[in-house]
Amino acid sequence: MKKMPPRLLFFFNIVISGVVGLNSYQHLLSSSCDDIVQALFVTTEGTAFVAGYTATPSLRSDGFVTAMNVASGQLLWSRNVSGGGQDYFYSTSALADKSVLLSGSSNSNRGANNGFFSASLTGFTPTGDLQWSQLYYSNGQGTGDALFNAAIGTSDLQVVAVGDFESSRRSGRDVWVVKVTHTGGIIWAKAYGGDGSQAGHEVPEVPDGYLVLSHSVKPAVDATTRSAEAILLKVAKNSGRLLQRVFFGGIHPGGMCYSLRKVSEAHGGGFAFACNAVSPTTKDSAALLVRLDNDLNVLWSNAYSMPSGFTYAYGLHETGTGMLIGYGAQQGVGGQGYRGLFFAVSASNGQLDSARSYGQHNEHIVEGVPLLDGVLMAAPSTGLSPEVSGGSTLLIRTDGTGIAGVGCHSDLQELITEPISLDVSSPPVIAYSPQIRSS
Numbered sequence: 001m002k003k004m005p006p007r008l009l010f011f012f013n014i015v016i017s018g019v020v021g022l023n024s025y026q027h028l029l030s031s032s033c034d035d036i037v038q039a040l041f042v043t044t045e046g047t048a049f050v051a052g053y054t055a056t057p058s059l060r061s062d063g064f065v066t067a068m069n070v071a072s073g074q075l076l077w078s079r080n081v082s083g084g085g086q087d088y089f090y091s092t093s094a095l096a097d098k099s100v101l102l103s104g105s106s107n108s109n110r111g112a113n114n115g116f117f118s119a120s121l122t123g124f125t126p127t128g129d130l131q132w133s134q135l136y137y138s139n140g141q142g143t144g145d146a147l148f149n150a151a152i153g154t155s156d157l158q159v160v161a162v163g164d165f166e167s168s169r170r171s172g173r174d175v176w177v178v179k180v181t182h183t184g185g186i187i188w189a190k191a192y193g194g195d196g197s198q199a200g201h202e203v204p205e206v207p208d209g210y211l212v213l214s215h216s217v218k219p220a221v222d223a224t225t226r227s228a229e230a231i232l233l234k235v236a237k238n239s240g241r242l243l244q245r246v247f248f249g250g251i252h253p254g255g256m257c258y259s260l261r262k263v264s265e266a267h268g269g270g271f272a273f274a275c276n277a278v279s280p281t282t283k284d285s286a287a288l289l290v291r292l293d294n295d296l297n298v299l300w301s302n303a304y305s306m307p308s309g310f311t312y313a314y315g316l317h318e319t320g321t322g323m324l325i326g327y328g329a330q331q332g333v334g335g336q337g338y339r340g341l342f343f344a345v346s347a348s349n350g351q352l353d354s355a356r357s358y359g360q361h362n363e364h365i366v367e368g369v370p371l372l373d374g375v376l377m378a379a380p381s382t383g384l385s386p387e388v389s390g391g392s393t394l395l396i397r398t399d400g401t402g403i404a405g406v407g408c409h410s411d412l413q414e415l416i417t418e419p420i421s422l423d424v425s426s427p428p429v430i431a432y433s434p435q436i437r438s439s
Helices: none
Strands: 035-042 047-056 060-069 075-081 087-094 100-106 118-124 130-137 142-153 159-167 173-180 186-192 197-202 209-218 227-235 242-251 257-262 271-278 285-292 298-305 311-318 323-331 338-346 352-358 367-371 374-381 392-397 417-419 423-425 430-432
Touching: 035 367, 035 374, 047 100, 047 374, 047 392, 060 100, 100 159, 118 159, 118 173, 130 142, 159 209, 173 209, 173 227, 186 227, 186 242, 197 257, 209 257, 209 271, 227 271, 271 311, 271 323, 285 323, 285 338, 298 311, 298 338, 298 352, 311 338, 311 367, 323 367, 338 374
Parallel strands: 035 087, 035 392, 060 087, 087 142, 118 142, 142 197, 173 197, 257 311, 285 311
Antiparallel strands: 035 047, 047 060, 047 087, 060 075, 087 100, 100 118, 100 142, 118 130, 142 159, 159 173, 159 197, 173 186, 197 209, 209 227, 227 242, 242 430, 257 271, 271 285, 285 298, 298 423, 311 323, 323 338, 338 352, 352 417, 367 374, 374 392
16 A cells, blocks of 8 residues: 555635525535535534535536534534645544544646546544545555545544445455554555455444445346345454454345444444335335344344335434434435435334434435434435536435535525334345455
8 A cells, every 4th residue: 555645635615695494405614506415414513514516617526524513503503625636525523632533635746646636635623624644545455546434533533434445356346454553654555356346335243353344246147146235344443454254145136235334232232324225015126224142143134115116324323312313315206206204213222213204305414423302314405407417415304403404405495304104124234254354
């Protein structure tokens, strides 16, 4: 792995108009219609970091990160990150020193990685000043684009990032886990491959290592044979050595797994993850939640779907009341666009408690964070109006006290939200652990 020098970054202050109540749109992050949110993180002090990318003229994309006060909706600071090419942020979190960590991909340094996208990590101070930025790519094992989907601060005050890159050893992508110092210097980097094309999405820390959520999509021989599996990899903290690997069969052909969360001991411990599956009843895409014990055995698996159309799961969190909150999207009536999806289930057995849709102009809720008095959710809104060529970022706070979303839909005065019914089924998800191969 070769460490790249910092990119040249340019910053643009972004204007916010007055905060309005829930159910109203307004400009929040920029004066354009092209903010696409990808990540949301809320600190214990009540600061929300929103990250994603903003399309600009000439097919260029800038990464953006915005800090705001959750209680008041006040914008604290906002930065665009531009290296002159295409820059994307896919995750954001806070480190122990309260600095902001972002992961993503960039092709701005076209001399790196033979012109392909490189994975990126960027750090900001709590007040929005750039601390460091590095690009990473596989030296010798990769032949194409590399990216980081997630990164966290670790208990030893370092950083671990997970993503994937195009493998030169076989056809497809390999999961990639990289541990770096708190300023981006390489400590170790490991690739984990196998059958099919694999992607890494989450990397929570556990007492004896880091647990990586990935999925593998195997090529189709014909229209009925393409298959996908969720994979959990446990790797050693000091070296990245593979300690455990568990496959979960029964996932939607071509489906992806995006979110892995630890479940508190007060609610039984273990883990839960979210994927996309096939509903046994409708045969359309369904939101799949799987609950595991501490040894990664399946406790329950439920698929949640609309009576017709597609349903997707992108995010997952646990509440203090023993509920799991899923976030995603459900297809509109007659297949017209999507609305953001929020659904709550029991952590103990997966029983559906409630579900709501949010939006009107093609929204997908990509992330949400439970608050003491509600939930804060983030959704890109790509729009159905002819006047909207790009997308916007929508923030939704469910208690209705005053954080709303954004922009560019002059014909849309209200954010529509309503309760919906979801079909619940229990497709078998089978866990198995093949012999670990060296990687």
